[in-house]
Structures are given as C-alpha cells and as structure tokens.
Amino acid sequence: MTPAVAERNVALIDLLDRLLEGGVELTGDLTLAIADVNLVRISLRALICPVEANHDAIDTRRRP
Amino acid sequence: MTAAQYVYAIGRELDPAALAALAGLAGIDGAAVGQIAHRHVIAIASAAPSDETALRARLERLDELATLAKAHEAVVAAVAALTVIAPLRLATIYQNEQRVHQMLRHRHDEFDALLDRLAGMVEVGVKLYLDNLSPDRAAPSSSGRAYLQQLSQRHQRRDEDWRNAAAAVQRIDTALAAHALDRSHHRPQPAQLSGAAGHNVLNAAYLIPNRRVTEFAELAQRLATQQPNIHVEVTGPWAPYSFATPDTGDRS
Numbered sequence: 001m002t003p004a005v006a007e008r009n010v011a012l013i014d015l016l017d018r019l020l021e022g023g024v025e026l027t028g029d030l031t032l033a034i035a036d037v038n039l040v041r042i043s044l045r046a047l048i049c050p051v052e053a054n055h056d057a058i059d060t061r062r063r064p
Numbered sequence: 065m066t067a068a069q070y071v072y073a074i075g076r077e078l079d080p081a082a083l084a085a086l087a088g089l090a091g092i093d094g095a096a097v098g099q100i101a102h103r104h105v106i107a108i109a110s111a112a113p114s115d116e117t118a119l120r121a122r123l124e125r126l127d128e129l130a131t132l133a134k135a136h137e138a139v140v141a142a143v144a145a146l147t148v149i150a151p152l153r154l155a156t157i158y159q160n161e162q163r164v165h166q167m168l169r170h171r172h173d174e175f176d177a178l179l180d181r182l183a184g185m186v187e188v189g190v191k192l193y194l195d196n197l198s199p200d201r202a203a204p205s206s207s208g209r210a211y212l213q214q215l216s217q218r219h220q221r222r223d224e225d226w227r228n229a230a231a232a233v234q235r236i237d238t239a240l241a242a243h244a245l246d247r248s249h250h251r252p253q254p255a256q257l258s259g260a261a262g263h264n265v266l267n268a269a270y271l272i273p274n275r276r277v278t279e280f281a282e283l284a285q286r287l288a289t290q291q292p293n294i295h296v297e298v299t300g301p302w303a304p305y306s307f308a309t310p311d312t313g314d315r316s
Contacts, residue, residue, distance in 0.1 A: 012130055013258050014189060014299050017250045017267065019133050022305035023153035024074060024178075026167065030116050030157040 066161045069100070070112035072139045073303070074168075074175050075149040076183075077104050082146040089142055092135045097143075100161055102168035105175045108143050109164060112157050123155060140303045148183045150175065150308040182304050187269045188277060189299035190240060190284045191253070193262030194229050196293055225293065232291045233266050239287055243280060244270035248306040262295060269306035277301045 070092055078086060078099060089097035091110035099106040113119060122128040133154060140151045158164045168175070241247040248271075252264040272280050281298045288296035 011299075012133070013253055015133050015137055016129075017253075018151075018187075018269075018302060018305035019136060019154040021250060022248070022269075022308060023151050024308045025153050026071070026156050028071070028156040029159040029163055030068070030114070030119065030155075 067111035068114035069107075069109040069158045069161055069164050070095075071152055071156045071158065071164060072097070072108045072110075072136055073143055073149040073151045074179070075099075075106050075108060075143060076147045076179055077101060077106055078147055085146055086143065089139060091139045092132060097139055100164045100168065102165060102172060105168055105172055105179070106147075107164050107168055108139065108149070109158075109161075110139075114157070114159070119155070119157070144186075144303040148179050149303060150178050150182055151303045151305050152308075178308070182271075182307065184274055185245060185271050185304055185307070186274050186277060186301035187271055187304045187306055188280055188284075188301055190266070190268050190270065191260075191264055191297040191299070192233050192236060192266040192288060193260065193264050193295050193297070194226075194233075194293055195262040195295055229291075229293050230265070232294060236284075236287045236291070236294075236296075237266055237268060240268070240270055240280070240284060243276075243283060244272050246271040246307055250306070260297070269302070271304055271307045274301070 072091065083099070086097060086099060086108075091097045092112065095110035095112070097108060097110045100109055101107075122132065136154055140149065143149050144151075158167065237247070248269045250267040250269065252267045253260070255261075255263065258264065270280065277300070284296050284298050288294050
C-alpha cells in the first residue's frame with residue numbers, strides 16, 4: 001500500500017464517521033440511511049486491501 | 065412539480081454575495097446547489113434522482129458511497145464558508161421543494177437554536193493511538209519455573225502499561241474538553257480499516273471557536289507528546305457534523 005492511498009482512506013473513514021453517525025438526522029421522504037454502519041466499515045476493508053479487486057473486470061472480459 | 069431534493073445542510077439566510085457564490089456550486093451528480101428558505105433559516109439542496117432502489121444500490125457500493133460522501137462534504141464545506149450551518153447526515157432526500165419547505169416550517173425554532181449554538185464554531189477531530197506496549201512473550205529461560213515467573217511479570221508490566229496509557233488518554237480527553245464547548249466520541253477505528261499504525265483508543269471530536277483551531281491542535285499535539293506510547297492525529301477543521309443534533313455530545 002502506498003502512503004498516498006493510506007492517507008486518502010484514512011480521510012474517508014473520518015468522513016464516514018461524521019456523515020453516517022453525525023449530522024442533523026431528519027426523516028426525509030426517501031429513507032436511505034445506512035442501516036448498519038458496521039457493514040460499511042467492514043466493506044471499507046475492500047478499498048484498503050484490494051485483494052479481491054477486479055472481480056467485475058474478469059466477468060466483463062468473459063462476456064461474449 | 066419540482067424534482068426530488070437532496071438536502072446537505074440547514075443554515076442561516078445568505079446575503080446577496082453569498083447567494084451569488086452558492087449559485088456556482090455543483091453538488092451530487094453535478095446538480096446545481098440552491099437554497100430553500102423559510103424566515104431566517106435555509107436548507108441547502110440540489111435536485112436528486114428520486115429512484116429509491118437505484119439510490120440504495122449506490123449507497124451499498126463502496127466506491128459510489130465514497131463519491132457521494134465527498135460530494136456531500138464538498139458542498140457542506142463550501143457553504144460553511146458562507147454562513148453558519150448545521151450539516152445533515154448523508155442521503156436525506158425529499159420528494160420536492162414544498163416538502164423541504166414544510167420540514168423547515170415545522171422545525172424552524174429548533175434549527176434556529178441549533179444555528180445560534182454553532183455560530184463561529186468548527187469541529188476538530190483528535191485520534192489517540194497506543195504504540196509499543198511491552199512485549200507479552202517471555203524470553204526462553206533455563207527452568208520452567210523461572211520461565212513462568214518471567215511470563216507473569218511481563219503480563220503484569222503489560223497490564224500496567226495499558227492502565228497507564230488508558231489513564232493518560234482520559235486525562236488528555238478531559239484537558240481538551242476543558243478547551244472546547246462540547247465533545248463527542250466516535251467509535252475507535254480498527255487498524256485494518258484506517259491503515260493507521262498503533263491501536264486507536266480515542267476517536268473524539270471537539271467543538272471549538274473557529275479562531276482557536278491552530279491553538280487547539282497544538283495543545284492536542286503537546287499533550288500527546290508528553291506521554292510515552294501515545295501518538296495523536298488531528299483532523300479538520302470540519303463543519304460541526306458531530307454536534308449537529310440537538311442532543312449530541314457526551315453529557316458527562
């Protein structure tokens with residue numbers, strides 16, 4: 001992992017701490033609140049350690 | 065009928081110069097950002113796609129979530145430079161402008177009080193990490209009994225390190241809170257997500273006057289440097305996300 005990538009992801013996790021758990025919470029007409037922040041945090045791992053990345057790319061290539 | 069509205073923040077009414085600056089802002093999906101006003105309180109909003117299923121799918125894709133979060137933050141940060149705001153949580157959408165107006169009318173007094181409280185204030189993030197605690201493995205030893213004794217001593221020392229560090233973290237948090245109007249604790253960030261070195265034991269936000277950001281960040285650095293085994297990361301200044309609900313903060 002390059003330092004630049006690590007830095008960007010740290011910023012994203014700080015941003016999500018605030019945008020998903022902070023902020024004025026209003027009941028809008030569309031309820032799009034993320035039900036479980038833990039899920040988001042766990043999937044953040046995919047961004048930081050892209051071990052299983054390029055899954056889609058492989059699928060796309062195999063399409064006739 | 066107007067389009068569905070994505071709302072970024074609640075704020076104080078804008079003067080003509082600020083309104084002109086707002087007109088140049090692009091929000092989520094590049095949509096033009098505008099205001100919806102009721103008396104002295106406004107909502108900052110842009111047209112949003114109203115397809116709930118599509119939006120939900122976007123929020124569940126991490127790259128899309130990151131894009132939305134950054135677009136939301138960019139608008140919030142730009143508007144925070146123009147007026148007092150209380151940022152909204154991610155993805156608050158109303159069917160149309162009238163519905164936003166209705167919401168502003170219903171909650172006007174509450175927003176008015178919140179904006180009074182947040183005027184001139186920003187949020188600074190402080191994360192404290194523990195590093196380099198004593199090793200908990202004993203070195204190989206001649207006798208089994210000596211080995212066990214050594215192991216037990218090392219465990220004791222490690223426990224002591226943790227206790228000392230935990231007490232130091234609490235002292236730093238208390239000292240920082242004494243310089244802040246309010247404090248809020250987020251959950252510590254797991255190292256495998258943040259990629260940060262050390263063990264995050266405090267993930268706090270403090271509400272402080274805008275003009276004291278540098279001073280406050282220096283204080284956090286100084287307090288952490290005085291402690292062995294602790295390092296600090298200061299983030300922000302942020303728009304006051306962690307203090308934008310009527311009842312946020314630790315009431316301790």
